[in-house]
Amino acid sequence: MSGQVAVSREGDGRFREFLSTETGGTAILLAATVAGLLWANLPGESYERFWHSELTLGFGGRTFGLPLRDWVNDGLMAVFFFVIGLEISREVKIGQLRDRRLVTVPAAAALGGMAVPALVYHAVNAGGPGAGGWGVPMASDTAFVLGLLTVVGTRCPGPLRAFLLTLAVVDDIGAILVIAVFYTERLSVPALLVAAGAFAVVVALRWARVWRTPAYVVLGTVLWAATLESGVHPTLAGIVLGVLVNVYVADDEKFLRAGEMVRALARDPSPELAVATAGSVRRTVSVNEWLQIRLGPWVSYLILPVFAIANAGVRLTGDVLREAATSPVTLGVAAGLVAGKFAGIALGTWIPLRLDWGDLPGGLVWGQLLGGAAVSGIGFTVALFVTDLAFAGSPELRSQAKIGIIAGSLLAAGLGWTVFRLAWNRGAVCAPPSRPAGPRRAPGPMPPVTAADHALGPAGAPVTLVEYGDYECPYCGRFHTEVLPALRERFGDRLRYVFRHFPLPEIHPNAFPAAVVAENAADGGRFWEMHDRLFADQLHLEVPALTRYARDMGFEPWERGNEHSERVTAQRRAGERAGVEGTPTFFVNGMRYEGSYDLAGLSGAVGLALERAAAEPGAALRDRCEPRREEDG
Template sequence: MADGTAPERTLVERATPAGLRAYLSTESGSTSILLAATVAGLLWANSPWRDTYATFWDTELSVRLGPHALGLDLKHLVNDGLMALFFFVIGLEISREVQVGQLRDRRLVAVPALAALGGMLVPALLYALVNHGGAGVNGWGIPMASDTAFVLGLLAVLGTRCPEPLRAFLLTLSVVDDIGAILVVAVFYTEDFSLTALLIALALIGLIVASRWLRLWRTPAYVLLGLGVWGAMLESGVHPTLAGILLGALVTVYAPSDQRFLEAGELVRRLQRDPSPELAERTTRSVRDTVSVNERLQLRLHPWTSDVIVPIFALANAGVRLDGPTLRMAATSPITWGIVLALPLGKFLGVALGTWLPLRLNWGVLPGSLVWGQVLGGAAVSGIGFTVALFITELAFGDAPDLQAQAKIGILAGSLLAAAAGWLIFRLAWNRGEVCAPPGAMPADEEGFVPEPIPPVTADDHAHGPAAAPVTLVEYGDYECPYCGEAYRTLKALCDRYGDRIRLVWRHFPLHEVHPRAIAAAIVAEEAAQHGRFWEMHDTLFHNQLALTDGDLVRYARDLGIDDPWRHITENRRRIDADRASGERSGVHGTPTFFVNGRLYEGRNDLASLSAAVQAALDGAATADDRCATDGRAP
């Protein structure tokens, strides 16, 4: 806290040792809780008190209002009620990724999306082939979804063998995977459909949308409407967890803006000068609103869903008898073998093929410089299917305990095989193989493409810093690219650190195939340059990356005294195309791409990595000056 006091903690937090709290807040900690709950369910179902397992979860709870009653047993309360909150958090994550996260960049999401699609279709087809015409054919959806919690937990244990770009790739894959699994549940595992109840649910969702549009922010009203949507979905026959996804997707999300930060900072300073209850409340609300409701809810709910709800779900659903007759039945069951083959083998083949194909066809790119050993390791661990697999098992074989037991044994065995295969690949081949890249991005000696040196910096370039600076950093960028937005803040810090020793140069590389507003933004920046206001417009565009419509761009231009930002559109477009063409000749394929003193920079775009590259260039320039002085030549 700013005043040096510790933030207030809950009773549970105060009762939990600090070291244990820190461990539980990690991905491996959450995975350990889930694993413990799974083992506990198995032990309970195979203990001398095995009969109490089914008896306990069959206990019915009901709420009555006159002649009307809503009753669910504990197991369905977990599966239909608590898991709706779990899927609500998934809806929040999907909404955030689509609007302000990686799913905004279609070229970056194309590869993991198709990998996820392959990772759903191939296991489902493999399972269907094994069970064609049999009693278990309805379980084809069981091996489709990966268990994100177990996958991320295993990657956390692997540590540096799993690079950050691979984790980003698998996270994006898991988001698309979750969307596909929910659609499968909603479309193919719905029974006793009631159109009236569904229309009521849609009407309540319409009220929520209208309330958002009218800016009526009353939390109790949204909670009541949300419960109404859940209840109507439950009565409609459509699985109520779909209500969680829909409600999560409707929660407001936005990227942090400098304007919100400035307003909050000003209120904090006013509160320090003249404290009052009214100003304190207004300041609290302003500081809170710098982060969207979506992200605040994720922060509050994610520990509950990952550390409480999902483990309870595992405890309620993982309990399967592992006695002799059950194991013998599973050993010859096409359901068990279908899942055992589909999870480790089907997922691996589907994800690997779904990654290779779009890269081969140049439909998208992967984050970072991943090699095939890492991608294949990720494809293997994506075969860990647990939470959603158990969930679909209950829906597919709800009235057949024997089939449920065979499916659960297959899920456990298949997930263990997938984890072992992934572990083995990461141990043996995590840094082997070629870099995964589209054909156009392959090294020169493999494709015959020889990059040209970037054109020298001239007076026509957009340069910030002295021409005599020992280090020149050229950026090829895109005003709508979220990664350029992150790099913009990093470069600001870099200039503060190195001052006159560094010169920044901006060249346009709009990825109009991915960012439809990038070229228009670049045109307006060029028009501002003709009025001597390029860097002011440059800052404005990056401060407002999510607001680049024509109306927005006209407003930004007029704020800088430019009446018509489209006046020299043909000339400005020619300049932008020339920048992009020069970048392509020099081997630029994405944004942001940096050149330090004419050499392509291939490291990370964080402050520490870029600072290390600049410092190395400074050291190299100083060494060259020393050699020139020793030889008696001018530097």
């Protein structure tokens, strides 16, 4: 029995790990789609009878009823759009949408990826009965796109994911506007006034910093019902509420207070202190992010699969397929998703880059970007949503559009897979022609590498990678344990790595004393040994632990403490003058790197620097170093 329990727990852990990935959510959504198709093609009419069944709610003498499919599309999907609103609000206020240059290119790509598919569809269906379905091929399905990119693996680098996520946010905003403006047939002024009143109360509560969940639930329900009665699609209420949810980056005081309370709880645990500590820790993350964490699994594993079952079902008889094969609606949707999305995103990326309106994250090449453009043609959730709005009175056109969505999405997935297989590392770097690709210059000059620096690799290496790091920073720790060894193995003697201290005591109270202990270890030629030990024990860097680590290596940790404190402080100030604001911050041959911290992004930057050094040796910004310390590798 013990063996069976162990196997069961291991299997349960693997299942939960699978569910926590984008692949898991995509697999469940795909399974729900197949289930809907199979159910719709069973003998009889059980599929349509079930989803047309009326579900009625009664309150006293009043009743409110909708068919089951409308409860899903108008009710549950409002939660889905609420989560999209949360994501949009977060990205605009504290995410990538804050940086104009970083958001310009994916925003233009998203607009191109919406406009060109609509034009392709219109060209096929102009003047026909399906002309109103031009909005169907406009939106990408983020869940399916990210799931496929996860399967693609290392051929899809981190910067491409960041680009496509930003594109997806802009794409979602555009789809919502299209639904609200072009697919609203009737308007009820009294209901709109009620919705506006509920919205005003929500804004007032937010302004007054009242964060009582029941109040927002009641007001959200009123806003949803009024929007439904007004004729505007009720999912707009979800978007509005999501955008209004508070989002912030916690200040240093919140982090320090939470850390103090956690340490106090460890010293003297009590139920009262545990509740206070939980509240303090919770306040380090905004309500917006908490809701995304809480609602994300419900949306991925319940709401979207139920929506897929309710809407993906279409009878695939021989007659239906033959009619769809020549239907302008089917052909227009499929062509819009495959050719329109691919051309629109590629053109929408090329134009702003050509005009130097913005930047892309990392050193993306055109092969990678075209692969992302191809898979963005997978349109499902919002495409089905618009299909029901555009062809509400025509079951035949609705079926033809759904067949086009399924066929176009499969073709787009196949095209994207092929591009990633054959050309993921080919093509020029996607960068403005007026300046070189890769890292950009920092606001101030980076101090040159000298004998006082801690370096690994030969002084004559063509590329020098400088990191400003903090021993309690989790991202620095991940880089040290996962990325740096792979970089050094890949580039060998062509790469020199330099570590400089940039402790953030406002957030990481033990980072500064850890840096001082590392400098003390350097006096005995054991900097890198202590450096490795500190990153290996990032969660245990209190003064007693630091003292123990030093004594285990045979030296007293605080000798020459004032001298080393001044050295650490001087390194941080020099970093600040060079534009360093947080950790980790990297410089490649004296130029600041602004891509992702993963192996793909940094390898691309180092590779570009090597190419430039080989092509123009005199132009490479190479650090000229004094003789190194003996302990440096």
